[in-house]
Amino acid sequence: MRQVVWLVIAVLAGCGAYQRGEGLDVATVPPALHADYELFARRCSRCHSLSRPLNARITADEHWAEYVSRMRRMPGSGISPDDVPALLRFLTWYSAARRAPDGGAGGAR
Amino acid sequence: MKSRALMLLICLVGVLSPFVAQSIDLNLAGTLQLDYLFTPFGRSDPRPASHTLDGFTEKLSLKLAIDISSHASANVKACFGCHGFEVGMAYVDFRLADEFNIRAGRFSPTFGEFGLRHDPGNHRLSDKPLPYDMGRMLRMMEFGRSVLPSPYVDNGIELSGSHFFGRRLQLDYAAHAVAGLRANTDTPYDVDFIASRSAAPYYIDNNSQPSVGGRVGLTARLADRVDLTVGGSAIWGAYDTRARMTYTVLGADLFLRAGRTNVRAEYLIRRTDMYAAEQERFEYALQPWPTDRCPSGSSRCATAGTWRSSSLCCATSTSSCAGTACAAAATSPRARPSTSTRASRAGPSAPSTPSSAGID
Numbered sequence: 001m002r003q004v005v006w007l008v009i010a011v012l013a014g015c016g017a018y019q020r021g022e023g024l025d026v027a028t029v030p031p032a033l034h035a036d037y038e039l040f041a042r043r044c045s046r047c048h049s050l051s052r053p054l055n056a057r058i059t060a061d062e063h064w065a066e067y068v069s070r071m072r073r074m075p076g077s078g079i080s081p082d083d084v085p086a087l088l089r090f091l092t093w094y095s096a097a098r099r100a101p102d103g104g105a106g107g108a109r
Numbered sequence: 110m111k112s113r114a115l116m117l118l119i120c121l122v123g124v125l126s127p128f129v130a131q132s133i134d135l136n137l138a139g140t141l142q143l144d145y146l147f148t149p150f151g152r153s154d155p156r157p158a159s160h161t162l163d164g165f166t167e168k169l170s171l172k173l174a175i176d177i178s179s180h181a182s183a184n185v186k187a188c189f190g191c192h193g194f195e196v197g198m199a200y201v202d203f204r205l206a207d208e209f210n211i212r213a214g215r216f217s218p219t220f221g222e223f224g225l226r227h228d229p230g231n232h233r234l235s236d237k238p239l240p241y242d243m244g245r246m247l248r249m250m251e252f253g254r255s256v257l258p259s260p261y262v263d264n265g266i267e268l269s270g271s272h273f274f275g276r277r278l279q280l281d282y283a284a285h286a287v288a289g290l291r292a293n294t295d296t297p298y299d300v301d302f303i304a305s306r307s308a309a310p311y312y313i314d315n316n317s318q319p320s321v322g323g324r325v326g327l328t329a330r331l332a333d334r335v336d337l338t339v340g341g342s343a344i345w346g347a348y349d350t351r352a353r354m355t356y357t358v359l360g361a362d363l364f365l366r367a368g369r370t371n372v373r374a375e376y377l378i379r380r381t382d383m384y385a386a387e388q389e390r391f392e393y394a395l396q397p398w399p400t401d402r403c404p405s406g407s408s409r410c411a412t413a414g415t416w417r418s419s420s421l422c423c424a425t426s427t428s429s430c431a432g433t434a435c436a437a438a439a440t441s442p443r444a445r446p447s448t449s450t451r452a453s454r455a456g457p458s459a460p461s462t463p464s465s466a467g468i469d
Contacts, residue, residue, distance in 0.1 A: 042334065046366065048231045056136050063134035066176035073207060073271050075225060075281040076328045076338045076364065080273045 023050040029090075036090035043079050043087065044071070053091070059099065064091045139171040140230030160248055166191060168229050172198065180204050184216075188260075191244050192306065197262055208270035215264050219283035219324045220257065220342045221375055222362035227259045240377040243302070256377035257344075257358050258302050263287035265319065279328040281340075288313065289320025289346035290356060296384040297349045300356055305348075320346025322358070338364040354382040 022045065029037045044053055058064055068087050072079040079087070148163040172186040186198035200214030217224050223241050226232050236242060241259035265287030272280050292301040293315055304315075322344030329337050342360040347353065362375040385395055 046336070047226050052138065052230070056138070058134070058136060060134065063136075063176060066134060066179055066182070067136065067174075069179060070174075070176065070182055070202075073204070073210065075219065075269070075271065075283065075324070075326050076222070076279065076340070077271075078279060078328055078330065078336050080276045080279070082276050 024054070024094075030093070033090050033093055036086040039083060039086050040090045043077070043083060046076075046078060047074065054094065058091075059095055061088070061092050064088055064095065134176040136174045136176075137171070138174070139169070140228055142168045142229035142235070144235050162244070166244075170197060170228060170230075192303075195262070195306070197260055206270070208272050210269045212267040212269065213265075215262060216267065217260050217262050218265065218267060218285040218287050218322060218344070219269065220261065220322060220344060220358070221324070221360045221377065222326075222338070222340060222364055222373060223259060223375060224261070238375065240375060256379045257360075258306075262306065263289065263320075264313075277330040281326040281328070282323065284321070284323035286319040286321050289316075289318070290348045291315045292348050292354075293350065295349050295351040295353070296386070297354055298383050298390055299381055300348050315350050316347055316352040318347045318352040320344060322346075324360075326362075334368050336364075336366045338362070348381075349384075354384065356381045 023041050024037065026034060026037065040053075041050060044050060053067075056067070058067060065084075065088060068079070068084055068091070071077060072081070072084065144166045146161065146163045146166070148161050168188065168190040170186055170188040172184065175183040175185075177183065181201065181203055183201045184198045186196070188195045188197045196215055198214075198216055200212050200216040202210055202212050204210045217227070221241075223232075223238055227237065227241070237259055240256045242255045243258040265285055267283055267285035267287075269283035270281070274280070290300045290302070291305045291314075292299070293304045322342065324340055324342040326338055326340030331337055340360075340362045342358075342362070344358040345355065347355050356379060358377065358379045360375060360377045363373070365372040385391070388395055
C-alpha cells in the first residue's frame with residue numbers, strides 16, 4: 001500500500017513538473033499574439049517539447065519559414081498551410097524579443 | 110559522348126537552378142537522457158546481476174539540421190548510447206512539392222507513429238513502448254524480443270508526401286527501399302538486430318536485396334483542440350545472406366489528442382522465416398507442413414532444412430531433401446515438452462510471430 005502511495009505521489013509530481021516545464025508564460029506574450037501562441041503550442045507540442053523551437057538559435061525570418069515548412073511536412077504534423085502565417089508571426093516576434101537587450105518577454109523554460 | 114553532355118547539362122541546370130539557396134541555415138540541437146535503474150536487492154543477494162541491467166544508462170544525441178532552401182534540406186545526427194557511437198541520420202531531402210519528397214542517405218525508414226519521436230527528447234517516458242524497445246527489457250538478456258527495435262536506422266531512399274484537404278484533413282504517405290534487417294548467416298533463426306545496426310564489417314547490405322516498406326496515415330482535426338491520426342505500416346525484406354529467408358512487419362497506429370491529453374496506441378506484428386533444421390534450437394517442437402496445402406501432384410517435402418511454404422512442396426516426397434536434418438524437419442517433429450515461459454513465440458510452428466501493442 002505504501003508503494004502505491006509513493007507511486008501516486010511520483011506520478012503527480014511528474015505531472016506538475018510537466019505542466020511547469022512547457023512553453024512560455026502566456027502573460028509575457030502580447031495579447032495580439034495570444035491566439036498565435038496557442039496555435040504554436042498546440043501544433044508543435046504534438047511531436048516534441050516546445051523548448052525545442054523556443055531554444056532554436058534561429059534569427060532570420062526566412063530560416064523560420066523554412067523550419068516551419070520542414071516541420072509542416074512531417075507525417076501527421078497537423079500543421080496546415082493556413083496555420084503557417086500565425087506560427088511565423090509568433091516565432092518572429094519571439095525571436096526578436098529574445099534578441100532584445102532586456103532578454104525579451106518570456107523565455108523558454 | 111551525348112550521354113556525358115546530357116549529364117553535364119543536367120548538372121549545370123541543377124547548379125544554376127533557382128532552387129539553390131541564397132544562404133544555408135544551420136540549426137544545432139541535442140538531447141541527453143540519463144537513467145538509473147534501481148533494483149532493491151541487498152549486497153549479499155546476487156539476483157540483480159543475473160536479472161536486470163541495473164545502474165546508469167545514457168543516451169546522447171547531437172543533430173545538425175541544414176535548410177539549404179525551401180526545396181532542399183539535410184540532417185546529420187550522431188548518437189551515443191548502449192551500442193557506442195551511431196550515425197542516426199545522414200540524409201538529404203529534395204522536395205519537389207508537398208506531395209513529393211525524396212530522401213536519400215541514412216535515416217529511420219518511416220514505420221508506425223513512434224518512429225517520429227524516438228529521440229529521448231521527444232517522448233516523455235524513460236523507456237520506449239515494448240514493441241519498439243531495444244535493450245531496456247524487463248529482464249536481462251531478453252534482447253530481440255521486441256517487434257522492431259527503435260531507432261531502426263538504415264541506408265536507402267524514401268519517397269514521401271503530405272497533402273491537406275482543407276484545414277481538417279491531412280493525408281501522408283511514405284515508401285522506402287533500404288538495405289534491410291540482417292543476419293550474417295544463410296541459416297538464421299531470427300533477425301540479428303545487433304548485426305542489423307552494426308557497422309562491422311561494413312554499413313552495407315548483406316544480401317543485395319533491398320527491403321521495401323512504407324506507411325499511410327490520415328490525420329483529422331475533429332474539433333478545435335481534438336486531433337485523431339490513424340496509420341498503417343508495412344516492411345518486407347530478406348535478411349539472410351542468400352536472400353531466402355524473409356520477414357514481414359505490419360503495424361497499425363492510432364493517436365488521439367484532446368487538449369493536453371495524448372492517447373497513443375500501436376500494434377505491431379512480425380512474421381520471420383527461420384532455419385528449422387536444428388529443432389533443438391527451438392523451445393517448441395515443429396509441426397510438419399500440412400500435406401493438403403501442397404499443390405495438386407506434389408507432396409510435402411523440405412529443402413535444405415528451411416521451413417517455408419514455398420520450399421516444402423515438391424514433386425516427390427524426397428527429391429529435394431538434402432540430409433537427415435531436412436528429413437527430420439519435414440516428417441518427424443520432436444515432441445519435446447516445453448518448460449519455457451516465453452510468451453512471444455508463435456507456438457509450435459515457424460515462422461515465428463512476435464507481436465505486441467503499446468499504449469502510452
